[in-house]
Amino acid sequence: MSGIGYRLRKERERLGLSQRAFGEIGGVEANAQGKYESGDRAPKADYLAAVAAKGVDVLYVLTGTPTPMAVDNLSVAEEKVLGSYRVLNREDQDAIRRLTTTMAELSASYSSGKGLPSEGE
Structure with missing residues (x-):
């Protein structure tokens, strides 16, 4: 299993949230969240913006590539x-x-x- 739905589920699980709680963050019902995760529907930009504000790596969700972490002055x-x-x-x-x-x-x-x-x- 791969794709946006799979990665969205992985991010939800990483944050320790149920589909209902995660859907609420994105402004959708649990059944819509389930459809996003199964690949039956694609999330819209406003949903992605809302979940990004709660710590979801949207670049990873969309592309499979994690957002690079900016770090300065490391030993x-x-x-x-x-x-x-x-x-x-x-x-x-x-x-x-x-x-x-x-x-x-x-x-x-x-x-x-x-x-x-x-x-x-």
Whole structure:
């Protein structure tokens, strides 16, 4: 499976959203979102603009090529890490994003004095 619908679904899943929630962001019903993802319908520009504002990589959705990240003043070691990251497949990049997001959330939790969540939270 490939194409805009597949990549749109991958972006929705990367953001951890249901079809209903993602559709609401784009201003469409869940059934329209499903049709976009199945390839039965093509999303319009206003929908794409709305989901882009919420973090969707629309260049990737439309072309299959991720938007290049602008970075300045990286050390040699940082450039090597970024280069290694960029050659990973999309699923591995998504896993790294989830890991780093979790780490950032935990770090913020420590900084705020909340510490680790209790078991069952």
